[in-house]
Amino acid sequence: MPRPRQPRLTRQLIVETATAVIDAEGLPAFSTRRLAAELGVRGPSLYNHFATKDEILDAVADTVTGAVDTSGFASRDWAAALRDWAWSYRRALTAHPNIVPYLAQGPGRRPAGLAMADAVYGGLVRAGWPPARATHIGAALRYFVAGSALGSFARGFVEDPELYAAHYPHLRQAHRLAEHQQSVDEGAFALGLDALLHGLAAEYDRTVGPLDPVESARPSG
Amino acid sequence: MPRPRQPRLTRQLIVETATAVIDAEGLPAFSTRRLAAELGVRGPSLYNHFATKDEILDAVADTVTGAVDTSGFASRDWAAALRDWAWSYRRALTAHPNIVPYLAQGPGRRPAGLAMADAVYGGLVRAGWPPARATHIGAALRYFVAGSALGSFARGFVEDPELYAAHYPHLRQAHRLAEHQQSVDEGAFALGLDALLHGLAAEYDRTVGPLDPVESARPSG
DNA sequence: CCCTTAAACTAGCGGTGTAAGTTTTGCCGC
DNA sequence: GCGGCAAAACTTACACCGCTAGTTTAAGGG
Incomplete structure (x- = not known):
């Protein structure tokens, strides 16, 4: 599946979904493939929006801290x-x-x-x-x-x-x-x-x- | 390599080495294969002494807590x-x-x-x-x-x-x-x-x- | 002395993060 | 309108992960 007519991923959507997965299943269960599956996409596609898994975790952490x-x-x-x-x-x-x-x-x-x-x-x-x-x-x-x-x-x-x-x-x-x-x-x-x-x-x-x-x-x- | 004349592993030696690896390289770098290599052994051999990786971590944690x-x-x-x-x-x-x-x-x-x-x-x-x-x-x-x-x-x-x-x-x-x-x-x-x-x-x-x-x-x- | 058990091994399964290269689409300049 | 570039998905692949299964050999007890 090539580039879709409308992008399926955005940074915000990825962070929101990552937060949901971590909340529901814990940090150890959080993998790029698991997250991608939740987004209807294959693991590596995430790397079009974030450089590393840790960068995703940083974004989640920062969103949480932002609520303080x-x-x-x-x-x-x-x-x-x-x-x-x-x-x-x-x-x-x-x-x-x-x-x-x-x-x-x-x-x-x-x-x-x-x-x-x-x-x-x-x-x-x-x-x-x-x-x-x-x-x-x-x-x-x-x-x-x-x-x-x-x-x-x-x-x-x-x-x-x-x-x-x-x-x-x-x-x-x-x-x-x-x-x-x-x-x-x-x-x-x-x-x-x-x-x-x-x-x-x-x-x-x-x-x-x-x-x-x-x-x-x-x-x- | 079959069973050696003198066992190379003991629970205590494993815990001590695990502590050293974690101290030196951090939790993410701590894997069963990494630990086994440090002990001159292959990963699965550890499972003759501990049921899971978490059991090793528990033993390390308990040793640390024991010093309190x-x-x-x-x-x-x-x-x-x-x-x-x-x-x-x-x-x-x-x-x-x-x-x-x-x-x-x-x-x-x-x-x-x-x-x-x-x-x-x-x-x-x-x-x-x-x-x-x-x-x-x-x-x-x-x-x-x-x-x-x-x-x-x-x-x-x-x-x-x-x-x-x-x-x-x-x-x-x-x-x-x-x-x-x-x-x-x-x-x-x-x-x-x-x-x-x-x-x-x-x-x-x-x-x-x-x-x-x-x-x-x-x-x- | 046999037989059980212990303690190492090898092979392998399904999973991980991520790099590399491919394909198709959307869009911008000519 | 169209050529070409960038974007965003894809597939494939690598090296590593925890752990299981089955094998081999030595140690030790009856």
């Missing part, structure tokens, strides 16, 4: 902005958990990931955090969000009561974690995020706040 | 134990960063991972945390540690000054992150862990401490 909202850094105080951002980030990743192991390796050259890092870092510096501190805070929050989306804590435990009863006395109820997966994971995230922000606020008051307490509430800078 | 020290939960107060554990956990993972994406998906049936979860959860409950809270805290710390080991924040940025200068005004210095990778990642981890523990201590004082403030310092329960 960092607008709080322009309008709210740093702590509220961090909280909003972290939740938005988590929602974006948990909506497509199977791509997270790929995405979490770093922003690389993906524009959405870099724009996000830029917004967070800029917002923290504007609020008065020293640049090195701002880097650390952005990284720490990223660790937490990526870790929470990567391995759903609850899903990671096997549903086999006997396994725990035999050897792990404190984990007798662990086989029930899967039932409450979402509430366990979200509860852990909420608790951890609150604790993190609480600790950061204390640090801020101790080191930054006294110098110019008003600055942190002003959006522009 | 949870002894603090038996001798120190909960906050100090958490801190010691988190650092030990981080050291174990960053010593073998390439296996982290596999390992972080959950403990599954791996004994070392389950023993670790058991020790942490048991220690927190013994300190007076309500069971649901103990689960959340263990999960939150795991998120943070796994995230920090997974995507080294600093290494994730490309060393290309022009990329940042052109489009991401606040990241002008980002290309230099790689130079200071270790200090950036460790600084971010230290800051985040301190903030987390600070916030948890406040929560503890608010909800658990008043009931039986002495209990938390006693190791036995």
